[in-house]
Amino acid sequence: MLYVSSVNKKAVCYSVTDSSTGKVVVYSSDELFDAARKSYTGIRGVNCGSGCVRDYSNSLRHEAMAIRDRVLRKVSDFGRDELERIYPVFSTNAYEIELPEWAEVVHGYTFLDAKKVTSVTCNAELQEISDYAFSGMSTLIEVNLNEGLRIIGKSAFMNSCVINVKIPSSVSCIRDYAFTNASDLESIVLPDTLKRIGVECFHYCGALSRVNIPKNCRRIEKGAFRYSAIRNLSFPSTLKFIGEVAFEGCNALDNLSIPDGCTEIGYNAFYLCNKLKNVKFPKNLTEEEIFHITQKGSWGF
Numbered sequence: 001m002l003y004v005s006s007v008n009k010k011a012v013c014y015s016v017t018d019s020s021t022g023k024v025v026v027y028s029s030d031e032l033f034d035a036a037r038k039s040y041t042g043i044r045g046v047n048c049g050s051g052c053v054r055d056y057s058n059s060l061r062h063e064a065m066a067i068r069d070r071v072l073r074k075v076s077d078f079g080r081d082e083l084e085r086i087y088p089v090f091s092t093n094a095y096e097i098e099l100p101e102w103a104e105v106v107h108g109y110t111f112l113d114a115k116k117v118t119s120v121t122c123n124a125e126l127q128e129i130s131d132y133a134f135s136g137m138s139t140l141i142e143v144n145l146n147e148g149l150r151i152i153g154k155s156a157f158m159n160s161c162v163i164n165v166k167i168p169s170s171v172s173c174i175r176d177y178a179f180t181n182a183s184d185l186e187s188i189v190l191p192d193t194l195k196r197i198g199v200e201c202f203h204y205c206g207a208l209s210r211v212n213i214p215k216n217c218r219r220i221e222k223g224a225f226r227y228s229a230i231r232n233l234s235f236p237s238t239l240k241f242i243g244e245v246a247f248e249g250c251n252a253l254d255n256l257s258i259p260d261g262c263t264e265i266g267y268n269a270f271y272l273c274n275k276l277k278n279v280k281f282p283k284n285l286t287e288e289e290i291f292h293i294t295q296k297g298s299w300g301f
Helices: 029-038 058-070 080-090 287-293
Strands: 002-008 013-018 024-027 046-048 096-098 119-121 142-144 164-166 187-189 255-257 278-280
Touching: none
Parallel strands: 002 046, 096 119, 119 142, 164 187, 255 278
Antiparallel strands: 002 013, 013 024
8 A cells, every 4th residue: 555654845745655665755646646557556545644735735735636536536445444534634625525436435524524515426336324424514515325325324414504315215224313403404305215213313404394204114213303394294104103202393293194003102292393283193092192192291292
């Protein structure tokens, strides 16, 4: 593997160590590209450490980004750890990010709090977005997720500004807090493959008015849509569980039909849903259970 071991600020050149031979060579960015392409057939990646871009001029940043685009995208055998090391370096100056074609996982915290990034497009091979991967990206308004993605991690898009999101049908797991406080999120399309909507997954998504509950969904966990702007809900017959405060504060919600198969409705599940007028309860609930569910301030419709 080649490692960028030092940078000459004035000449914008790179001292590169070949780990297989221990040899150190100084390259310009073009020379480094040519060396990677022609000479070092065993390259797995170029690790540009934080010093390469953090403490130097904008021109050097662009040179480093050019290396990423021209060299790293051509490497097929690129490990997951390298992805985590490289992207935090370059994300601060990028406005639109296209994940490289060889990436299978975006590691946790990779783009955490990155600024100025407005769009992320996932590559076809991506399978997992790990915990907090895109969390805190306050300028991120667009994300294009790929078919083939399987897992969206805990708090992956928390505190981002994404507006409209379509989750691919290949996704089987959206972990807790995935879109918590994504305050600009207006609509999300969930795939029918999804069986569980995680804890506070869309909590404080105050603009979220359009959402579908997947037809195979069995559990809506605690606080899943708490204080969102959902107007209409259609629960599938597969639904078994609605967690406590799941829809608390959904003030635009006015009609509700809970399927007969739903055997558990959590404490305050629909508390402070002030416009809710028409509610259809499961047939299996007793009058006493309905009484407790509908008591304002306890189970609170």
